[in-house]
Amino acid sequence: MESERKLNLFDGYLSLWVAICIIAGTAIGFFFPAFSQFLGGMEVANISVPIALVLLAMMYPIMLKVNFEEIFNVKKNSKPLVLTVVVNWLIKPFSMAFIAWLFMRVFYSSLIPQSLQSEYIAGMILLGLAPCTAMVLVWTHLAKANINYALVQVSVNDLIILVLFAPLGKFLLGVTTDFPVPFMTIFLSVLFYVALPLSLAFITRHLLVKNKGKSWFENKFIKEIEWITPAGLLVALVLIFLFQGDKIIHYPLHIVLIAIPLIFQTYLIFYISYFGAKKLKIPFKEAAPSAFIGASNFFELSVAVALILFGMNSGATLATVVGVLVEVPVMLHLVKIMKMNKNKFNF
Numbered sequence: 001m002e003s004e005r006k007l008n009l010f011d012g013y014l015s016l017w018v019a020i021c022i023i024a025g026t027a028i029g030f031f032f033p034a035f036s037q038f039l040g041g042m043e044v045a046n047i048s049v050p051i052a053l054v055l056l057a058m059m060y061p062i063m064l065k066v067n068f069e070e071i072f073n074v075k076k077n078s079k080p081l082v083l084t085v086v087v088n089w090l091i092k093p094f095s096m097a098f099i100a101w102l103f104m105r106v107f108y109s110s111l112i113p114q115s116l117q118s119e120y121i122a123g124m125i126l127l128g129l130a131p132c133t134a135m136v137l138v139w140t141h142l143a144k145a146n147i148n149y150a151l152v153q154v155s156v157n158d159l160i161i162l163v164l165f166a167p168l169g170k171f172l173l174g175v176t177t178d179f180p181v182p183f184m185t186i187f188l189s190v191l192f193y194v195a196l197p198l199s200l201a202f203i204t205r206h207l208l209v210k211n212k213g214k215s216w217f218e219n220k221f222i223k224e225i226e227w228i229t230p231a232g233l234l235v236a237l238v239l240i241f242l243f244q245g246d247k248i249i250h251y252p253l254h255i256v257l258i259a260i261p262l263i264f265q266t267y268l269i270f271y272i273s274y275f276g277a278k279k280l281k282i283p284f285k286e287a288a289p290s291a292f293i294g295a296s297n298f299f300e301l302s303v304a305v306a307l308i309l310f311g312m313n314s315g316a317t318l319a320t321v322v323g324v325l326v327e328v329p330v331m332l333h334l335v336k337i338m339k340m341n342k343n344k345f346n347f
Contacts, residue, residue, distance in 0.1 A: 010230040011138050014328040018321070021234055025241025026248050036242045040312070048312060051239050052192075055304045058232035059193055061225050062134040062300070063201035066155045074152050080277070080286040084153045087273050087294040088131040089164055096128025096265050097121075097172040103261040112254060116315045118177040120258055123319025125172050126306050128265065129165055131157055132296035134229065135327070136289055139296060142335045145288035153293050158198060161301070165190050169305070185309060193304045233300065233324075240303070240321060243312040254315075258322045263330055270295035270334050277345065284345035288338050296331055299324045 010017065029036045042049045074081055104117040112120070133154050140150040166187040173181045208217045247254070273294050277287035302320040310316040 011135075011328065015325055017230075017234055018237060018325045021237035022241050022244075022248065022321075022325075025238040026245040028238070029242040029245040030249075039239065039242060048239070048307065051236055051307055051312070052304075054232045054236045054239070055193060055300065055307075056197060058229050058236065058300050059197035060201060061222065061229045063158070063194075063198045064205060064222055064225075065134070065137065065151065066158055066198065066201065067151050067205075068155050068202070070148060070152045071155055074149070077149075077286065079280045080149060080282050080290045081153060081156060083273065083276050083280060083282065083290050084131075084293055085156065085160065087269060087276065087290075088157060089160060089168075091272060092131060092265075092269050092294050093125070093128045093168050093172060095268060097125050097176050099261045099265050099268075100124035100128075101176045103257075108257055111257065112251075116251070116254070118179065119310065119315025120254070120319045121176050122173055122179060122310065123302075123306055123314075123316035124258070124262060124265075124323075125176065126169065126302040126316065127262065127297045127299065127320055127323045129169050129172070130161065130298035130301045132293050133158060133298045134300075135296050135331070136293045139292040139331055139335050140289040142332075143288040143292075143338050146285040149286050150289035150293070153289055157293065158194065161194055161298070162190060162198075165194075165301075165305075179310075181309065186305060189305045189308045190301075193301055229300075236303065237321060237324070240307070240312055240317060244318055244321075246313070247315065247318055254318075255322055255325070258319050259326045262319075262323055263326055266295050266326075266330050266334070270337075274338075274341075281347040282345065283347055284338075284342050287345045291338060292331070292334065295334055296327060297323055299327065 039048070039050060100121040104112065104121050108117065136154060137147060137150055140147055166183055169186045170181050170183045173179060205217065208221060212221070241248070270291055273291040274287075277290050282290060299320060302323065303317065306314065306317040306320045
């Protein structure tokens with residue numbers, strides 16, 4: 001009988017680590033303003049060099065798990081992949097943009113200043129534009145579903161991000177906010193934070209698998225360096241909140257208000273995928289990752305693009321970080337829902 005799968009220390013308490021980073025970063029920025037100003041001055045073309053390096057390092061271990069060879073092996077079982085693409089790119093970005101606009105412009109119109117409304121909408125849209133890459137493997141693992149197929153979905157998803165993230169981002173940010181969003185800025189962000197680490201990871205994977213074997217690569221090499229991603233995320237969050245302290249101190253309620261539409265969106269996308277998988281008669285092993293990949297977010301990319309477009313002390317960056325804060329408890333509940341309904345996917 002298969003043993004119960006559990007989250008590791010970092011993944012299981014991700015929301016707690018994020019909260020600690022918020023407190024630590026805010027405190028450091030408040031008590032050591034000179035240090036905050038020093039780091040803030042390390043910029044090239046309005047891009048923070050320390051955070052850019054940390055985020056780039058974070059992406060590399062994630063991309064090492066992408067296995068392009070498996071894409072060609074799904075011709076006989078393409079329905080889960082089609083469902084993933086439709087939900088992630090024809091539904092999720094637009095539903096997130098509408099939900100963000102509805103909550104900020106209508107429900108929260110008297111609670112949040114209009115300028116911050118636009119920034120929060122932008123951050124939430126960036127989250128909606130980035131379906132999950134790394135964490136979906138964790139959720140699939142916990143649900144005892146098909147990790148190999150999840151890798152295929154992740155691989156295809158990363159390739160689509162290269163093509164659609166920039167044009168959809170410019171369009172949705174343009175129709176919901178007043179910000180002028182340069183297409184090339186988003187496009188270059190995706191190239192730097194997705195294409196570059198993806199290319200480096202592809203070369204690394206090819207060379208090491210060729211010389212050391214696939215088993216050594218997946219069970220030894222990846223496991224030895226995957227700590228870089230969580231460590232980098234925590235460092236990046238502390239650096240971000242060195243400059244977010246003012247908003248945290250003056251608008252603590254805003255974190256809760258941002259979290260509500262993000263949680264609503266997560267459950268909405270999950271159930272669209274869930275019922276879509278049932279309608280298409282997709283077995284549980286592939287239905288689970290299909291439901292998780294859209295509900296979860298590639299928050300590393302969202303944070304990176306928010307930083308480049310809007311800066312470290314922006315509401316957009318804060319909104320993407322709130323997405324990190326709420327992800328684990330919500331997704332753990334969705335994993336539980338999926339496992340409880342496993343028998344409904346016996347086709």
